[in-house]
Amino acid sequence: ELKVEQNPLFLSMQEGKNYTIYCNYSTTSDRLYWYRQDPGKSLESLFVLLSNGAVKQEGRLMASLDTKARLSTLHITAAVHDLSATYFCAVTGGGGGADGLTFGKGTHLIIQP
C-alpha cells in the first residue's frame, strides 16, 4: 500500500523566514506533485517532479525530488503572508486506476506578519 507522509502537518512562521516541508512516500512512483489549497477552495497545481534530482522553482517556492530516498521537499524562501495555505504533496500509483493520486495529509502553513 502506497503511503505518503508529510511533515510538519502544521507550521506557523514569521514573514521573511525560510522553511522546508518534507514529503516521504513508501513505494516507487512515477511522479510527485505539490499542490496548494486555500480554505474552502480546490487545489492549485504548483509543481510536478519526474526524475531523481529534479528541482523546480517558482517565486519563493522551490521543490526537489530524491527518488532514491523517496523524499521530496518544498522550500519556502523569505516567506510572505500570501503564501499562507495548506500544501499537499501527492504521488501517482497506489490506486486502482492509472495516474490516480495518493495525497499526504497536508501541511497547514500560517505566515504571520
Added chain:
Amino acid sequence: GAVVSQHPSRVICKSGTSVKIECRSLDFQATTMFWYRQFPKQSLMLMATSNEGSKATYEQGVEKDKFLINHASLTLSTLTVTSAHPEDSSFYICSALQPGLLLQFFGPGTRLTVL
C-alpha cells in the same frame, strides 16, 4: 492552465435522496477523470477513476452502488451519491487528466451537506 468545472458548487439535501455532481473539462478532451473526497481538515482521498466509455474503477472501500459514476463523453463525468446520508457530507473534487500531459487539473469542488 486547463479548466475543469464542477456543478453544483454547493448542495444541501435530505437524507435518503440522491445527488448528482457534474465534472466537465472545458478546453480539452479527457478520457480519464478522477473523483476525490475530502473531509474537513483532512486530505483528499481517491474514490474512483472514471474512464470514458467504460466502467469506473473504484478504490478499496468505496461502494460502487452508492457512488455511481458515468463518463458519458470525453468532457463530462458525473458522480451520483445515491441514498445520501449525513456521513456522506464532504467536499467532492474531480480532476481531469489532459492527454499527453502529466498534470491533473482539478475542479473547484462540490460541497455536499446531507441533513
